Amino acid sequence: DSGEETAAGSDGNPSKMPPIENDTGRNELKSRIQGLIDSNQVMVFSKSYCPYCVKVKDLFKELNVKCNVVELDLIEDGPNYQDLLLEMTGQKTVPNVFINKTHIGGCDKTMQAHKDGVLQQLLESGDNEAYEYDLIVIGGGSGGLACSKEAAMLGKKVMVLDYVVPTPKGTTWGLGGTCVNVGCIPKKLMHQTALLGTAMQDARKFGWEFNETVKHNWETMTTAVNNYIGSLNWGYRVALRDKNVNYVNSYAEFIEPHKIKATNKRKKETFHTAAKFVIATGERPRYLGIPGDKEYCITSDDLFSLPYCPGKTLVIGASYVALECGGFLAGIGLDVTVMVRSILLRGFDQDMANRAGEHMEEHGVKFIRKFVPVKVEELEAGTPGRLKVTAKSTETDEIIEGEYNTVLIAVGRDACTDKIGLDKAGVKVNPKNGKIPVNDEEQTNVPHIYAVGDILEGKWELTPVAIQAGKLLARRLYGGSTVKCDYINVPTTVFTPLEYGSCGLSEERAIELYGQDNIDVYHSLFWPLEFTVPGRDNNRCYSKIICNKLDSERVIGFHYLGPNAGEVTQGFGAAIKCGVTKEQLSTTIGIHPTCAEVKQCSVTSEVFF
Incomplete structure (x- = not known):
């Protein structure tokens, strides 16, 4: 490799390379070198002062791979090693790198092999037979x-x-x-x-x-x-x-x-x-780390196979697990209260999260906000039993108590x-x-x-x-593939009673990344046709798309609150992955009557909360 340390003696000066006295000595040393190459996963012939050698040794250290190093300037017959390595590999320079008996070359070739993924394959190729x-x-x-x-x-x-x-x-x-x-x-x-x-x-x-x-x-x-x-x-x-x-x-x-x-x-x-x-x-x-949590409370791990109806339930937490479980328990007719420390659905769009929470409240789910439990006590054993929960305000010294049949902890994982x-x-x-x-x-x-x-x-x-x-x-x-998992713009849905589907950035994150003046939010309240005859949830469903003004109004966030959110969001996820713009969405003809067509009739607004 150009610029690397040249092997001693390559300039023809015999004083730098004392000759090996006979063929026996030469063969013994060659055998010793071959033995080092054969017995070490990584073998580096180096010079202690060479910056290219240091670079290669640092690479293996970073990869957490043990490498055996012979510093040729620190051993007596170093020049003879170099003479034989030149004969064996045709390489004059150091470092001279071998992996699993394969000659890689110098610094540049080693770095290129790492960049191409070849280095990793060679590191793993040598000893697979030794493993079960x-x-x-x-x-x-x-x-x-x-x-x-x-x-x-x-x-x-x-x-x-x-x-x-x-x-x-x-x-x-x-x-x-x-x-x-x-x-x-x-x-x-x-x-x-x-x-x-x-x-x-x-x-x-x-x-x-x-x-x-x-x-x-x-x-x-x-x-x-x-x-x-x-x-x-x-x-x-x-x-x-x-x-x-x-x-x-x-x-x-x-x-x-x-x-x-x-x-x-x-x-x-x-x-x-x-x-x-x-x-x-x-x-x-995750459990709360308070008296009575593991003894008397359950989590989502227990809920779905609970052998008895949970009865009056306190859900602790504001995660999607908390709201989904609280939502379907209320939906089957149970008395449900959700205790929230701060905000709903941290990490999700807060406008949407609050709308989903408001819908739950309108349909009978009670919320205790800005309180955290401090202890859970058993009043009566049973299936379900009776539990007393003591909670403290996050803002004042106020203490409250409540009685429930089941306490479900859903504060995260x-x-x-x-x-x-x-x-x-x-x-x-x-x-x-x-x-x-x-x-x-x-x-x-x-x-x-x-x-x-x-x-x-x-x-x-x-x-x-x-x-x-x-x-x-x-x-x-x-399989020789180079395709990596794409973690960008992943669509997802929270299955609250009124479902919330999203893909891309929340409004808060979009403002943080692009600035309030550089995004547009298009939004719409709507009433699904199937809700009109029963006369429920008028103008509670909501959708919005967030667009980047600096990039042809490209859609950078999609949010939908309404029925069948997963089915609606999936298609928009594909569109966003393809780089859809607001104009392309607007000129796509909708299927009528559906909730998914709402994007075609949404009104425009500057950013709002």
């Missing part, structure tokens, strides 16, 4: 299953470990992770249960006559929902078996960078090694990264939130360890994102 598996995936949720199945389809030997640590109430579940068992799937089905209740009230206005008292049976619903979930659990196990993925129902933790310990529910331990690992352990609900031995593998974790920082290829600071899903620092905590990231990761690792 090509890939071990820790976590059998959406991301982990997607990655493992894709890797197996690409011909790799794969193991998936999945273990559900029981909740304080003893709740556990099958393969598939949060979404399938205690998240999206049961949540949407119970939301649908509540919508059906509203539809039955509407039905009379449309001429349906029925005399029976309409009431809801909690046990019938949970049995039906959990039977369906059970079929999904079984389907996942069959899919893994069909793709020759070894599924193990054990708790995995690293004991070395390439080795894990797996402990099953009978405490039996086994040990497994792999060339690469994917961490996909997801998150679990924590990454499951603190008890899986990441320190023993050398994986860096954000100490504040337990999240794992990764690069744009989901690679941690340890080159052979990757992570996907909810545990990633600064990424969306959404099932489809984890699935996409997991699949694409496997294709990059084993």
Whole structure:
């Protein structure tokens, strides 16, 4: 490589390169050099003062890869080493780099190989045979299953470990992770249960006559929902078996960078090694750390399989989990109160969040704002029992008490990264939130360890994102693909009673990034046709798009509050990904009568709150 340190003796000065006395000595030294190359994953022949050598050594240190270095200026027969290296490789300069017996070259070639991804492949190519598996995936949720199945389809030997640590109430579940068992799937089905209740009230206005008292049976619903979930659990196990993925129902933790310990529910331990690992352990609900929280309260992990109707319920928190659960519990006729510390739906557009909350209040959900619980006491055991909650104002010294049958904690979720031995593998974790920082290829600071899903620092905590990231990761690792997961402009929906779909920036974030004068907000209140005959929720549904004036009114945020928000938002998500402008939206002819056509008749406004 040009500019690198030239090997001693290349200028023809014999005083710099004492000759090797005979062929035997020459062959012995050549054999010693070859032995160093063969026995070390990374072998660097260097000079201690050479800046190019320092650059290469720093690269391997940054990659957390151990490299063996021979400083040729510090050993007596360094010039003879250089003479033989020149003969063996045709390279006069240092550093002279070998990876898994393959000659890379000097500094420039090593840096280029790193940039091209070749370096990583070479680092991993040498000792795969020494490991039991090509890939071990820790976590059998959406991301982990997607990655493992894709890797197996690409011909790799794969193991998936999945273990559900029981909740304080003893709740556990099958393969598939949060979404399938205690998240999206049961949540949407119970939301649908509540919508059906509203539809039955509407039905009379449309001429349906029925005399029976309409009431809801909690046990019938949970049995039906959990039977369906059970079929999904079984389907996942069959899919893994069909793709020759070894599924193990054990708790995995690293004991070395390439080795894990797996402990099953009978405490039996086994040990497994792999060339690469994917961490996909997801998150679990956070508790409050107050007296009585784990003893008497439940979380979303317990709610969906609760064997009895929860009765009068206090939901603590203002997360999407809190509002979704509070919404469908109220929708099936329960007395629901939501206790909120500060704002609703942190991270979402606050105008939209408040509108969703106002709709809930109008439909019977009570809100206690700016209070936090300080203790939960049991007044009477039972299914449900009776609990007393004491709460304190966040602004004054006011203390309030309330009595409920069930207290549901939904104040957020924590990454499951603190008890899986990441320190023993050398994986860096954000100490504040337990999240794992990764690069744009989901690679941690340890080159052979990757992570996907909810545990990633600064990424969306959404099932489809984890699935996409997991699949694409496997294709990059084993299928020669270069396609990366796109975390920008991801559409999502909060399944509150009046659903809230969004894609792109919130109004607050758009102002922060572009300035208030450089964005336009187009907005509209509307009344869905299906709400008109029953005469409900007139002008409660709302949509707005946020446009960047500096870029041809390109749409940078889409927000919709109304029925079927997920179905409406998905198409707008595709349009935003394609760079749609306000004019293109306006000239797209709507389907009538639908809620999705509302974008064609929205009025324009300068930014407002």
